[in-house]
Amino acid sequence: STPDSYIINGVTYPKDTYSNIPSSILDKLDRNLHLKPSHPISILRQIVEDHFSSYTPLVPSSAIVSVDQNFDELGFPPDHPGRSLTDSYYLNNEYMLRTHTSAHEVESYRKGLDKWLLSADVYRRDEIDSSHYPIFHQMEGTHIWSNSDLHLLPKLNEELEKKISNYNIAIEDETFISSSNPFQSHHDPIHAEQITKHLKHSLNSLIFRLFGHQANQKGGEPLKVRWIEAYFPFTTPSYEVEVFWQGEWLELLGCGVVMQKTLDQSGVSDKSGWAFGLGLERLSMVLFSIPDIRLFWTSDPRFSSQFKQGQITTFNSYSKYPPCYKDMSFWLPPASTNSSSDQHGASAAGGKISSPTHMKPFHENDYCEIVRDVAGDLIESVTLIDDFTHPKTNRQSKCYRLNYRHMDRNLSNDEVNELQNIVQKRVVGEMGIEMR
Ligand code: PHE
Structure with a gap:
């Protein structure tokens, strides 16, 4: 892939204001x-x-489907929260990574099959x-x-x-x-x-x-x-x-x-x-x-090595390596409101499609995406531990606790600090927030 387009299995998808797929996700498309x-x-x-x-x-x-297949064909209204850029991965305004296997219903029925099971x-x-x-x-x-x-x-x-x-x-x-x-x-x-x-x-x-x-x-x-x-x-x-x-x-x-x-x-x-x-x-x-x-x-x-075809067995957890916590406190961009929504969940309530502009309201999913992109599978959890609005200026600040842990070995404090610094630089540059 290049700065201007995604190239996946030989197909070029020009990027636009919708494009929001980090390389950490693209790397896992064929697993x-x-x-x-x-x-x-x-x-x-x-x-x-x-x-x-x-x-x-x-x-x-392929995991790539048209927005039409994932949403329109299935009757999702234009303002359904699942469509928002904070909830779904878009190649561009036409193509996305499927958010559910229902995206393949129409094409599968079209094959003339009356009983099928599709996994993806x-x-x-x-x-x-x-x-x-x-x-x-x-x-x-x-x-x-x-x-x-x-x-x-x-x-x-x-x-x-x-x-x-x-x-x-x-x-x-x-x-x-x-x-x-x-x-x-x-x-x-x-x-x-x-x-x-x-x-x-x-x-x-x-x-x-x-x-x-x-x-x-x-x-x-x-x-x-x-x-x-x-x-x-x-x-x-x-x-x-x-x-x-x-x-x-x-x-x-x-x-x-x-x-x-x-x-x-x-x-x-x-x-x-x-x-x-x-x-x-x-x-x-x-x-x-x-x-x-x-x-x-x-x-x-x-x-x-613990699993065998056809058998549901109990996994013996091998010893966990110690976690390493780092907190990050920051001010949200001015006039930013919180937003969060659930995907296709049972709620029929419509939400707003977040418009792809640069001064987007702060959304936890955007923050988590950057953390994942930097730390990959070394990040275990990201938890909001403080949420504060300044009584005079009305500015809002948040503090997140980032819990790092390697699944297979010890992490050193130095390497975690380095990750934490990269996360900090990226969220400041990409989300317009200010460290406290
Ligand atoms: N696609 C729905 C989801 O991901 C689940 C679903 C599938 C519901 C088929 C009804 C019929 O939440």
């Missing part, structure tokens, strides 16, 4: 953790593929802590039927219900069809209800496959799963599913009945069905007991 046979991310992918064994597995060829790396700008990393992996799964076959669903659902009645599972489902989570108007409500049932049964059974071991042992507590209403621009009704695991509700996936608009654009207007999107990192972290998301990216054999 494909989900395809390395005995990597935990890949082990989970294979278990899900094995569970849905009649679904066609798909792998898209996805990219989102975010905060820094042990469970957030700007690259993670998702699986998109879907089942659609010709409308003339929908009358088969009650029978299929009965079979699934029979199977689930053998599981030691407690499903909490207080979702209902309402004006905020409606069936689609062109769907016969009886059909839409059957599709929703098939969706719920299929995913409950996947979740039991992944988490049900303890519940299935003699005297085991039932596995608790709960269904929550959600909002996505490309499904309705829409849901999120959580599982109760080690004392906490863990959000696993988003799903819903595919919007007709998606199917129309794929040339399969006469079909209906459901889709889900499952995040693989958080799932791997809890199932394999992996304590830090950066471990997925290490090449240390003490990590990689």
Whole structure:
């Protein structure tokens, strides 16, 4: 790549005011953790593929998609917060790194496939802590039927219900069809209800496959799963599913009945069905007991040698090297307001697209991006420890604690100071902030 364009796999993408991808991200575009046979991310992918064994597995060829594919085709409104430069990575105003596997729905349905599972790396700008990393992996799964076959669903659902009645599972489902989570108007409500049932049964059974071991042992507590209403621009009704695991509700996936608009654009207007999107990192972290998301990216054999294809085993954490904290206090640029937003999350609320100007309001994701670009995987977390507004001048200051730690060796104070100095210089130069 050059200052004026990104060159990726021989293709040139001219840069413009949207371009915001640092080299630390570009370097990881071809890592494909989900395809390395005995990597935990890949082990989970294979278990899900094995569970849905009649679904066609798909792998898209590139992480670069058009903004159209990632957002417009799926009905994201122009002011959706997920589109903002603080949340997503853009090559330019036309191309971006996909933020979710749903970006491939239209092209996959267009292939004429009715049941498929697509796995891929996805990219989102975010905060820094042990469970957030700007690259993670998702699986998109879907089942659609010709409308003339929908009358088969009650029978299929009965079979699934029979199977689930053998599981030691407690499903909490207080979702209902309402004006905020409606069936689609062109769907016969009886059909839409059957599709929703098939969706719920299929995913409950996947979740039991992944988490049900303890519940299935003699005297085991039932596995608790709960269904929550959600909002996505490309499904309705829409849901999120959580599982109760080690004392906490863990959000696993988003799903819903595919919007007709998606199917129309794929040339399969006469079909209906459901889709889900499952995040693989958080799932791997809890199932394999992996304590830090950066471990997925290490090449240390003490990590990689612990996993075997087809098996969910408990990771033995090798000794952690000591952390090294450095605090950084600074004044925000004058007249700067805070902004932060969540990606595709369930919130339907619109946010503002941050305009690509130089005096952007301070955004924590921009700050974290620079820290990551300088420190790479040596940064473990960035935490706001003080937020202060001067009572007279109204100027706002923040103090962040940067926690550095190497996964495989000790860090020296000198090398951490050097990183901290580079971060300082860059944030002053690029974000218009002033050190205190
Ligand atoms: N793409 C959504 C996300 O990343 C998840 C999703 C997939 C929701 C398919 C509905 C259907 O949050």
